[in-house]
Amino acid sequence: MILVTGASGQLGRLVIEELLQRVDASEIIAAARDVKKIEDLGQRGVQLRTLDYADASGIPAALEGVTRLLLISSSEVGQRLAQHKNVIEAAAKTGLELLAYTSILHADTTPLPLGNEHKATEALIKVSGIPYTLLRNGWYTENYTLAAGMAVAHGAVIGCAGEGKIASAARADYAKAAAVVLTSPVQSGAVYELAGDEAYTLSELAATISEVSGKAVAYVNMSEAEYEQALLGAGLPDFVAKLLSESDTGASKGGLFDESKTLSRLIGEATTPLKACVKAALQG
Ligand SMILES: NC(=O)c1ccc[n+]([C@@H]2O[C@H](COP(=O)([O-])OP(=O)(O)OC[C@H]3O[C@@H](n4cnc5c(N)ncnc54)[C@H](OP(=O)(O)O)[C@@H]3O)[C@@H](O)[C@H]2O)c1
Incomplete structure (x- = not known):
């Protein structure tokens, strides 16, 4: 069973759509802190589970029976490390065959302050003993x-x-990459620098x-x-x-x-x- 966290978010929803094109809905679990937001996915045969990164006590039940887990980084900047830690610690007790994490491009050297929580999360994953793949996502083109x-209105x-230079890609491209990794043979320790x-x-x-x-x-x-x-x-x-x-x-x-073009190689387009x-x- 493949579980995607943050399934109520923009990237999470796109990952679920990509997974639905690759595996049967019965093999997919969409997790969100508020499952009401993803009831439409339930109607399409996807299993829904409540998973709040901040609620460590509820995470083990959400991960029951999961073999592959996509941890989509939290949007709560500043609280992310503690939240991700809750998920990683619970996941380490489940015998997962793969933990994939949406990190940031060049997490180990990035000059972006946003990278600090990603770098620390990657370190936790590496010592957890769980087979992992790091999806180091670059900027979403949609950010711009x-x-x-507004740019047209103001000139x-x-x-x-x-x-x-910004090598961004669309959210949909990163979602496709995540779905490919989640449905391909596990390459433990793989690190993908993903950019447009x-x-x-x-x-x-x-x-x-x-x-x-x-x-x-x-x-x-x-x-x-x-x-x-x-x-x-x-x-x-x-x-x-x-x-x-x-x-x-x-x-x-x-x-x-x-300029590695790792993303387009991974998604085949x-x-x-x-x-x-x-x-x-x-x-x-
Ligand atoms: N590469 C980039 O350019 C870029 C840009 C922005 C963000 N990001 C990162 O990529 C992630 C996904 O992007 P996105 O566009 O999908 O962001 P998004 O639409 O804001 O979605 C964020 C997701 O995180 C969930 N979340 C936040 N706190 C949570 C918690 N305590 N427990 C469980 N779920 C929680 C949200 O749930 P709710 O629906 O309940 O709020 C939502 O599902 C972001 O969270 C952020 O870490 C990357």
Whole structure:
């Protein structure tokens, strides 16, 4: 049985869809802290289980009978290590044949502060004794294309990534990679550095948005502090503004760049082009 945590999230849902194309629904367990959010998956024959990363006492029951587990990293930045630890400790007692974890690109060297919890989680996994595969996911293209409409409205993409090249891929590409790993022979200790085939600077992103929309859009590079202030001014919560601005600085240092094409090799096809993601975002 394959269990996917965070199945109510955007990536989790896409992984379940990919799994449904590869194995029978009866072999899949979708886990979420609130299973009401994924009742539609239950109606399609997927087993549903409650699994809250923060509730260590409930995790063993959620993992009963599971042979392969995808731990999707929590979205609760700052609490993630303790939450992931709860899952890993429970999983270590179950005789799993595979624990796959969605980490961050180049977790061991990344300049992005977000990498700290991933690096620490990877260390816990390595000493747990569970056969594991690390899916070191790069940036989602959607992180940028989500704001494409706003960029068109203001004629500007803003950021502090300078000339840093970003090899992002669509969530759907990373979901496919996870499903491939979960349904292939176990390669214990495998580490996949997953990123898009295409790398772009934020100036190139602005040019693509301009080309797709037919409106002039330019990239405005700011300091990290200015960008954080602009995001706060746009109404983003403090921690999100900080996280995005720090991550852009990381991108300016090459933290979101990778040219190994590991992701497209793993999924057997090219990653979703930037232009396609921009088009999808602008079509709403
Ligand atoms: N590579 C990137 O660019 C990038 C960008 C953003 C995030 N991420 C990471 O990748 C993960 C998946 O991305 P996503 O787009 O699917 O994020 P998302 O849509 O925000 O989904 C996050 C998932 O984590 C679940 N979750 C949070 N706290 C939990 C807890 N205590 N117990 C159980 N589940 C919990 C959420 O459950 P609820 O539905 O109940 O909230 C949701 O299912 C994120 O959580 C984050 O770690 C990566």
